[in-house]
Amino acid sequence: MRVAVIGTGLVGGSLAAALRGLDAVDEVVGADADPRELTLAESRGLIDRGAPTPAAAVQGADLVVLAVPVSVVGEVAKEVGTVMAPGSLLTDVASVKARLVPLMESAVGPGVTVIGGHPMAGSHEAGAIHATAELFVGATYLLTPTARTDPEAYRRLHGLLTAIGARVLAVDVARHDLLVAVVSHLPQLAATTLMNLAAGRASREHAELLMLAAGGFRDTTRVAASNPDLWLDICAQNRDAIVEVLDDYGDRLGALRSLVAEGDEDGLRAELAAARAARRSLPGKESVTGALVELHLAIPDRPGVIAEVATSIGSVGVNIEDIAIEHAPSGGRGTIRLAIIGFAQAGRARGALESRGYDVIEQAP
Amino acid sequence: MRVAVIGTGLVGGSLAAALRGLDAVDEVVGADADPRELTLAESRGLIDRGAPTPAAAVQGADLVVLAVPVSVVGEVAKEVGTVMAPGSLLTDVASVKARLVPLMESAVGPGVTVIGGHPMAGSHEAGAIHATAELFVGATYLLTPTARTDPEAYRRLHGLLTAIGARVLAVDVARHDLLVAVVSHLPQLAATTLMNLAAGRASREHAELLMLAAGGFRDTTRVAASNPDLWLDICAQNRDAIVEVLDDYGDRLGALRSLVAEGDEDGLRAELAAARAARRSLPGKESVTGALVELHLAIPDRPGVIAEVATSIGSVGVNIEDIAIEHAPSGGRGTIRLAIIGFAQAGRARGALESRGYDVIEQAP
Numbered sequence: 001m002r003v004a005v006i007g008t009g010l011v012g013g014s015l016a017a018a019l020r021g022l023d024a025v026d027e028v029v030g031a032d033a034d035p036r037e038l039t040l041a042e043s044r045g046l047i048d049r050g051a052p053t054p055a056a057a058v059q060g061a062d063l064v065v066l067a068v069p070v071s072v073v074g075e076v077a078k079e080v081g082t083v084m085a086p087g088s089l090l091t092d093v094a095s096v097k098a099r100l101v102p103l104m105e106s107a108v109g110p111g112v113t114v115i116g117g118h119p120m121a122g123s124h125e126a127g128a129i130h131a132t133a134e135l136f137v138g139a140t141y142l143l144t145p146t147a148r149t150d151p152e153a154y155r156r157l158h159g160l161l162t163a164i165g166a167r168v169l170a171v172d173v174a175r176h177d178l179l180v181a182v183v184s185h186l187p188q189l190a191a192t193t194l195m196n197l198a199a200g201r202a203s204r205e206h207a208e209l210l211m212l213a214a215g216g217f218r219d220t221t222r223v224a225a226s227n228p229d230l231w232l233d234i235c236a237q238n239r240d241a242i243v244e245v246l247d248d249y250g251d252r253l254g255a256l257r258s259l260v261a262e263g264d265e266d267g268l269r270a271e272l273a274a275a276r277a278a279r280r281s282l283p284g285k286e287s288v289t290g291a292l293v294e295l296h297l298a299i300p301d302r303p304g305v306i307a308e309v310a311t312s313i314g315s316v317g318v319n320i321e322d323i324a325i326e327h328a329p330s331g332g333r334g335t336i337r338l339a340i341i342g343f344a345q346a347g348r349a350r351g352a353l354e355s356r357g358y359d360v361i362e363q364a365p
Numbered sequence: 366m367r368v369a370v371i372g373t374g375l376v377g378g379s380l381a382a383a384l385r386g387l388d389a390v391d392e393v394v395g396a397d398a399d400p401r402e403l404t405l406a407e408s409r410g411l412i413d414r415g416a417p418t419p420a421a422a423v424q425g426a427d428l429v430v431l432a433v434p435v436s437v438v439g440e441v442a443k444e445v446g447t448v449m450a451p452g453s454l455l456t457d458v459a460s461v462k463a464r465l466v467p468l469m470e471s472a473v474g475p476g477v478t479v480i481g482g483h484p485m486a487g488s489h490e491a492g493a494i495h496a497t498a499e500l501f502v503g504a505t506y507l508l509t510p511t512a513r514t515d516p517e518a519y520r521r522l523h524g525l526l527t528a529i530g531a532r533v534l535a536v537d538v539a540r541h542d543l544l545v546a547v548v549s550h551l552p553q554l555a556a557t558t559l560m561n562l563a564a565g566r567a568s569r570e571h572a573e574l575l576m577l578a579a580g581g582f583r584d585t586t587r588v589a590a591s592n593p594d595l596w597l598d599i600c601a602q603n604r605d606a607i608v609e610v611l612d613d614y615g616d617r618l619g620a621l622r623s624l625v626a627e628g629d630e631d632g633l634r635a636e637l638a639a640a641r642a643a644r645r646s647l648p649g650k651e652s653v654t655g656a657l658v659e660l661h662l663a664i665p666d667r668p669g670v671i672a673e674v675a676t677s678i679g680s681v682g683v684n685i686e687d688i689a690i691e692h693a694p695s696g697g698r699g700t701i702r703l704a705i706i707g708f709a710q711a712g713r714a715r716g717a718l719e720s721r722g723y724d725v726i727e728q729a730p
Contacts, residue, residue: 183577187585192640193617199643208682216588220552223581225644228637246622257611272593275557278564279590317573
């Protein structure tokens with residue numbers, strides 16, 4: 001398998017290095033708009049070789065990864081889409097999906113599959129200098145298969161990402177953008193607002209204010225130091241979901257303000273206690289342990305089945321360890337075998353599939 | 366000097382232990398509503414001895430520290446106020462001041478001075494078991510002198526707190542409550558709201574949502590795990606300032622929402638860039654270094670002078686290392702000598718004092 005990575009910075013360079021370490025990968029070719037980044041990626045051994053342009057890098061590639069800024073994904077997809085061979089696979093690493101995936105799908109020719117990707121891994125650092133093959137170990141890696149996603153291509157990409165240590169979770173593109181609006185974009189904008197409020201008051205009349213900023217304030221505003229350009233792109237690409245979630249947040253803040261203003265102790269206690277319980281029960285980073293359980297399900301041979309199966313399981317937060325797809329010799333039907341760690345996770349996955357009408361057979365280890 | 370500490374938990378126990386380590390302090394007596402806490406404070410050597418009641422602990426004390434929950438400060442002040450001898454000093458450690466300081470002032474007899482205190486130090490832990498004399502080293506310790514504050518009493522308390530390693534900053538009581546509403550209470554309520562929003566969506570329809578919660582979300586919601594009872598007290602005691610700051614936050618969020626909804630890239634970049642710059646320039650924990658500079662100023666001998674001088678300097682974020690007060694033999698006038706580290710800080714303090722009409726003489730080291 002040949003891989004092309006366009007954009008060899010922190011995420012692209014790390015992905016290149018991780019994939020390069022797999023037996024299944026024969027060569028990783030890189031391209032980058034910044035020749036120094038590309039040279040660095042090559043000298044650090046993140047890639048086998050650099051190519052002068054994205055189109056040149058993509059020649060003969062089975063897998064193409066776009067690891068470029070959100071604002072240029074569509075443009076670069078057009079540049080490489082026509083060069084990609086039938087049977088090859090295009091993915092990206094952008095943190096928004098609903099607008100980008102259709103752009104990528106329309107940029108490629110027939111027989112090329114697009115699967116949006118979003119590794120929930122990163123660093124405050126940037127650039128090839130900080131890239132590492134270990135970046136994805138234990139990290140959640142979101143994939144957004146659509147009705148047009150070829151099942152075999154999905155299985156291949158899922159297998160590669162699992163092999164580099166990621167926990168792959170499939171979500172629908174629109175749902176993806178709403179989820180990240182809640183867990184990532186809203187926290188960013190809330191922190192930005194809080195920081196500007198405090199700084200505004202500090203400069204106007206309360207010079208001592210920022211000297212009082214203790215741990216709680218520092219934690220709550222940490223992400224306000226993020227790169228503005230990155231967030232401008234995200235706000236533009238995920239406008240609708242962000243506005244929806246900001247409105248929800250504003251409504252909830254207004255309700256809390258009323259509880260404080262009215263001295264409603266019971267109502268306020270309920271809010272504080274609910275938040276405490278939820279914060280304490282946030283899942284930790286440790287992976288689920290247990291025996292590997294196999295789920296077998298018969299599938300009709302129609303477009304969109306793999307997206308439906310994968311996102312159904314993703315929607316209950318269950319990570320698939322392995323996927324195998326078997327087509328019936330007669331065609332028209334097939335079987336998916338899924339490997340999932342632990343009976344609890346397998347049970348949830350089964351419930352989600354059965355609620356959509358699939359017959360599932362569970363096979364204990 | 367004899368010290369009584371009422372409430373020997375984390376903050377009270379730590380303050381007792383720190384004061385007990387000073388040469389100027391002969392004995393530290395403790396009292397606590399929970400006899401096990403008091404026994405533990407005694408066996409850990411945080412106090413010299415425990416007393417059965419607050420009133421008993423306060424007998425003969427020169428300094429009384431109330432380190433009890435916000436909701437009972439007024440009640441305990443009444444209990445000890447009538448027992449305190451003229452010339453003694455009452456302080457507390459509550460995180461709200463505007464309602465509590467007048468309560469304490471009305472609870473004490475003539476000749477007893479009240480100075481509100483708020484150490485910006487704590488821990489996620491609670492109880493005497495976690496108390497340590499080191500808790501205040503390098504921590505900002507707010508004092509709220511009022512027009513009724515006796516200058517000598519202020520100088521004594523300032524000296525003790527500086528001796529245990531705290532950086533003392535004087536602020537007006539009302540201003541104190543607005544400042545902590547911004548740097549502490551708003552971050553708490555913003556985090557509570559964000560956590561409940563995410564948890565609500567996760568339980569309704571997006572089971573996978575909390576699995577995606579990465580570093581940014583975790584940082585931004587960390588304080589949502591705080592003790593609800595503590596925050597109910599704070600919300601009740603600091604209602605007006607909290608509502609004012611929540612309204613400001615809501616207005617700013619609404620403005621940011623408009624920028625996102627309208628795709629106003631310039632406006633959004635300005636907000637993101639301002640927050641980034643402010644977050645990056647938050648003062649670190651390292652103390653100001655430089656030579657000790659002395660400021661001398663003549664003061665009229667009238668009530669409220671020490672509060673005005675101390676809070677003027679506090680308002681520009683400058684820490685006073687040492688204070689000396691000299692009364693003229695003829696009475697009616699006096700001199701304050703202030704020691705401040707570094708020419709830059711001394712210059713700011715001088716500017717603040719001169720803007721209020723004081724004549725200041727700077728004496729280089």
